[in-house]
Each structure stands twice: as C-alpha cells, then as structure tokens.
Amino acid sequence: PVTDGSRELHSLCAQLEFLLQFDLKEKRSFFGQRKDYWDFLCQGLARCRQEHRGIHFVTSLDKLKTPVGRGRAFLRYCLVHQQLAESLQLCLLDLESLREWYYARSPFLSPQHRAEILGSLYELDCVTFHLAL
Numbered sequence: 001p002v003t004d005g006s007r008e009l010h011s012l013c014a015q016l017e018f019l020l021q022f023d024l025k026e027k028r029s030f031f032g033q034r035k036d037y038w039d040f041l042c043q044g045l046a047r048c049r050q051e052h053r054g055i056h057f058v059t060s061l062d063k064l065k066t067p068v069g070r071g072r073a074f075l076r077y078c079l080v081h082q083q084l085a086e087s088l089q090l091c092l093l094d095l096e097s098l099r100e101w102y103y104a105r106s107p108f109l110s111p112q113h114r115a116e117i118l119g120s121l122y123e124l125d126c127v128t129f130h131l132a133l
Helices: 007-021 037-046 053-059 067-080 084-092 095-101 111-126
Strands: none
Touching: 007 037, 007 067, 037 053, 037 067, 037 084, 037 095, 053 067, 067 084, 084 111
C-alpha cells in the first residue's frame, strides 16, 4: 500500500494539483476569496444531484481554511476510497462548465487528453492507499 511517506504519493498529488490548476480561470467568491479547483470540483459534483461523501467529509474538517487545502484533502480522500477517476469524470462531463472554469490550453478541454488522464486515474483504482485523512 501507498502511505504518507511515499515519494511517489507526493509526486502524484503535485501532478494532480498541477493539472487541476493549469489554465484555471481566476474567479472570486462573493467575499473576494480566490476560487480554486476545489470550487470547480464542488460545482461539478453538485450537478450530479447526490451528495459526494468526499465533499461532505472535507467540509466537516474545521482545520481546513483555504480552497487549496480542501482540494488537497479531497484528492487524498478520493485516493483512499478509490473514487478519484469517477469523481473527476463526473466533473468533466459538462463541456460548458469546463469552458466556464478553464481556458483553452487546459488538457481537460481536449477530448484526447481528457481520456488519457481519466484512463490513468482509473488505473489508480488498483492501488491501495493508506493515508491519514
């Protein structure tokens, strides 16, 4: 199993975060706080009309104050529960929403890159992650 001490885990999470932040449009909340990929994921999963346990878990953690911190916790939750590919795929289904959140260079807007990314993430479902949540 992959644990918190694994170098590969840190590299994987950094790459995932890079992908999710790459060419992300700058958006602000009503109070002026910068939105991040966490907000994109929340919006995408909310469209599915069923509460995602990862979103519920992360929002219940009082220690997390920033969208980046919540996003990182969500990625870890999804890795542990083998839900990362499915969760991201649900967020990537709506091309209109993708264009609202990402500029044209985002790999998520390319059908080929999107398929390659999701294929790689589905392969991670075979890996056991024992991470502190």
